[in-house]
Amino acid sequence: MNQKQKKTILRVCVGAVLLAALIFLPVRGIQRLLLALVPYLIVGGDVLWKAARNLAHGQVFDENFLMCVATVGAFWIGEYPEAVAVMLFYQVGELFQSYAVGRSRKSISSLMEIRPDYANLEENGKLRRVDPEDVPVGEIITVLPGEKIPLDGVVTKGSSGVNTSALTGESLPRDVVPGDEVAGGCVNGSGLLQIRVSRPFEESTVSKILELVENSSAKKAKAEAFITRFARYYTPVVVIGALFLALIPPLFFHGMWSDWVRRASIFLVISCPCALVISVPLSFFGGIGGASRRGILVKGGNYLEALAKAEIVVFDKTGTLTKGTFRVTEVHSERMSEQDLVQLAALAESYSEHPISRSLREACAKEPDRSAVSGVSEIAGRGVRVHINGKSVRVGNAKLMQDDGVSVPESELTGTIVHVAVDGAYQGYIVISDELREDAAQAMRELRSVGVRSTVMLTGDSKAVGENVAARLGMDEVHAELLPDGKVQQVERLMKRKSSGGKLVFVGDGVNDAPVLSRADIGIAMGGLGSDAAIEAADIVLMDDQPRKIAQAVRIARRTLRIARQNIVFALGVKLLVLLLGAFGMANMWEAVFADVGVSVLAILNASRALKQGTDKARETEENPAMAREEF
């Protein structure tokens, strides 16, 4: 609570005591008016002053001015306590409002507490703290245990478990050793790290994320834009309505002045659209903030709104559903042990730098002893012919075996198959394939459970591989052997298939898929941590490599939208109801004050629920709305 708010509380308290006294004092007429003016001025003096100042600037539809007119109207018809009370409650409401908004804002910015304050530079054996912005690329910085890593870079010395939760929402620490890349904003665990800075601060992951989240409120959802437009017309319409109410019946239809002025004052009290103007953007802001805590960065409220209507989700395969790293996934040996077969193949391929030979080497327990290898000849697109301990060894694909007259069994395996033959005799094969991400199948199930109609895979890989992966993950459709522009065409074709309100989501790794990402309704890039290309290209960025988070993002989007809609319906509903009752003389000042500030406060509290996205508590309240109400 700041100084200004404390002062207001004091004034409100004094005003309330004086108002209570006024109600019970047996004074009449002009004395009562004068006594009422004291608390009125104490409580509402600043409102009067602001109103006068704004009026001088030509701001007729200013909320302070309208509040003044309403209360002066109440004075005029002799309702002194009501006039003071309206001002009093208006102030209480404003106070609540600024307090609640301030709190929500604080909790959002605390989500964003990833901005590093300093970097440690070593100078003559001593550490000196400098601004991260002043550290040039290539400099070595030291990160002590428990400190925030200030800049993106590569570990040169030391090892530690790094907590990436501020960026990814992942609670398990990631182990880093020299040579590993680390992103600024992560918190160092128990080890001391020395890091060579790879990017200046302005281009670091942290800066990009902060900028993105701050700018996200500029891209408004349709609901927000509607409210802003609505607010522009709401106040003038209500004020003109009040004017008609106050003047026309008494002038032309023998109405009582006091009665119709009271009704007009009620109109003026509810003429501020504040409840809507604050709570709807706050819902989206909270939704975006809550999502970013889970490692999901959303670039604007409009994307959140679109994501809630996701109907078709299209995935790129390599790097998105799979890890994009090739490993030995199957070994079939005719004679020797499987381990020996892999060892032999790795040895034969030991002079090659082909990705396949690298994955073979990785599958071996020990580094192959190259000295046994001689007479290496590598045949591009086929494999290698070598001599090992006097024996001729062939390692390669079926074509190589054919060339050398070795018969190969037919197989329906998918992936890259490496056959091995020794002295013309077939020994077996090794399958090398891309690994699926652990949560890929779960991601598809969850997407279906949130109501996504179809999941589609696009890949440049062979049909056999694509269909195999799609079947294992339970995807609805697969299009294989696509060139990059083929992917764009497929997305365009799928766009025609969705229903009018539905949206198409494309998920890629942000590398080479910029055209497709921009063609889809929503482009999601994975692996944003450390890749600024992905952050640039997409509308939504998943900081880590978990396709499961897409369903989570859809849930967050729906929940945020639901909260925003509740606020619109609730605030508009109550206001319209009180306006109607007021026009027919069935509402009083007290109800009008509630419709204005009470609704505002309730809507803000409701909006702040959007912040608690994705936590277990939020999920509970989603399923059980009664609990949500209990919280407040």
Place this chain on the structure above:
Amino acid sequence: MKKKIRLIDLDCAACAAKMEHAIQKIPGVNHAAVSFLTQKLTLDAEDSRFDEILKQAENVCKKIEPDCKLDL
């Protein structure tokens, strides 16, 4: 040129919306956004007249909400 300016004592959300609307109407402004929640004005305007436009934006804000100041 694009610049972010903090707004001090921006107390009213409806005013923020009004300011945004009014600043967008200043000639030479490509895009303007006033965020009540981040208490920031993002102004994207012509390079050559940026300072002049900023001055006008400041006046607009003053007119709508006299208590609110631009943190320049």
